[in-house]
Amino acid sequence: MTYRIVALPGDGIGPEIMHGALQILEQLSDRFNFSYTAESHDFGGVAIDNHGTSLTDSTFQACESADAILLGAVGGPQWTDPHNRPEQGLLDLRQKLNLFANIRPTTVTDGTSHLSPIKEERVKGTDFVIVRELTSGIYFGQPKSWDDHQALDSLTYTREEIERIARVAFDLAQSRQQKLTSVDKENVLASSKLWRSVINEVAQDYPDVEVEHLLVDACAMHLITNPNRFDVIVTENLFGDILSDEASVMPGALGLSPSASFSSEGPRLYEPIHGSAPDIANQDKANPFGMLLSLAMCLRESFNQEEAASHLEQTIYDLVRQEKTTADLGGQYKTSEVIQFVANNI
Numbered sequence: 001m002t003y004r005i006v007a008l009p010g011d012g013i014g015p016e017i018m019h020g021a022l023q024i025l026e027q028l029s030d031r032f033n034f035s036y037t038a039e040s041h042d043f044g045g046v047a048i049d050n051h052g053t054s055l056t057d058s059t060f061q062a063c064e065s066a067d068a069i070l071l072g073a074v075g076g077p078q079w080t081d082p083h084n085r086p087e088q089g090l091l092d093l094r095q096k097l098n099l100f101a102n103i104r105p106t107t108v109t110d111g112t113s114h115l116s117p118i119k120e121e122r123v124k125g126t127d128f129v130i131v132r133e134l135t136s137g138i139y140f141g142q143p144k145s146w147d148d149h150q151a152l153d154s155l156t157y158t159r160e161e162i163e164r165i166a167r168v169a170f171d172l173a174q175s176r177q178q179k180l181t182s183v184d185k186e187n188v189l190a191s192s193k194l195w196r197s198v199i200n201e202v203a204q205d206y207p208d209v210e211v212e213h214l215l216v217d218a219c220a221m222h223l224i225t226n227p228n229r230f231d232v233i234v235t236e237n238l239f240g241d242i243l244s245d246e247a248s249v250m251p252g253a254l255g256l257s258p259s260a261s262f263s264s265e266g267p268r269l270y271e272p273i274h275g276s277a278p279d280i281a282n283q284d285k286a287n288p289f290g291m292l293l294s295l296a297m298c299l300r301e302s303f304n305q306e307e308a309a310s311h312l313e314q315t316i317y318d319l320v321r322q323e324k325t326t327a328d329l330g331g332q333y334k335t336s337e338v339i340q341f342v343a344n345n346i
């Protein structure tokens with residue numbers, strides 16, 4: 001079988017890290033004997049520049065018929081039209097492909113716990129996954145409008161939308177430490193009241209999973225004071241966006257965190273959690289590990305290449321321990337040098 005990959009390098013540091021990921025992918029395919037095709041498409045700001053829109057029909061069609069999508073990052077200060085933003089392409093792609101489940105793991109390895117903004121003794125051993133609902137909530141709720149005097153966003157959730165993300169999270173918790181934290185703002189928001197009751201209903205089907213409910217503000221605090229207590233966290237779109245950025249710096253640098261998004265069927269999308277970092281773009285400074293760890297997730301989850309995925313992850317964690325990294329992880333190497341270290345080990 002030949003896996004069909006669509007690469008969307010995007011903006012800022014996206015093209016540099018994607019270039020590295022495709023190089024490593026080629027080497028992994030030789031070493032672990034699998035075949036693939038990869039085609040790159042404009043997406044985000046670069047697509048606005050070249051085609052007038054962040055997600056063209058042809059890019060969407062390529063994504064739709066791919067086996068998996070690798071995404072670098074989108075956005076940058078040069079795209080200022082609020083009606084035509086690079087980020088809109090990403091939101092459209094998520095919605096059109098129905099990528100409702102976003103999986104964002106946070107793993108603090110021994111090699112990086114000293115770099116964490118949280119005290120080492122607190123953060124050591126932290127290993128949890130945020131399951132973020134990705135295609136509903138205030139990001140997509142209608143009506144949505146703004147003018148110079150007033151702005152309107154709508155926060156809606158249906159029972160079905162909550163139930164399907166809950167099942168993803170419960171299944172994941174079952175395969176891990178059987179502990180699920182559901183995060184909402186039930187003391188204020190109507191959507192959170194429905195959220196909590198649906199979570200409790202679904203919990204009936206998973207008697208082996210221990211469930212706790214946390215308000216989002218309390219969760220933000222517990223993540224800092226006691227990150228070790230979490231196993232799987234499930235939450236709605238906007239809370240998940242915010243909490244996953246908070247979580248993503250725990251391993252020492254934002255540049256280390258991968259993510260995967262999926263629907264019930266169809267291609268999955270893999271991207272690092274970090275953004276396009278326009279301030280360091282084209283300077284050979286970007287940390288390529290978040291992109292490479294996203295590639296590892298892709299190999300494991302979309303293509304069942306467990307061996308290649310673990311080898312890549314192990315290589316990265318070894319390099320982190322040896323400080324053969326970019327500056328954000330305490331090393332003194334350029335992006336291209338770090339990619340070469342990875343390549344040498346494959």
Ligand code: IPM
Pocket residue numbers: 075087090091241
């Ligand atoms: C993310 C990003 C996106 C989001 C932006 C780029 C629209 O912050 O993937 O977390 O808010 O979902």
Ligand code: MG
Pocket residue numbers: 241242245
């Ligand atoms: Mg975000």
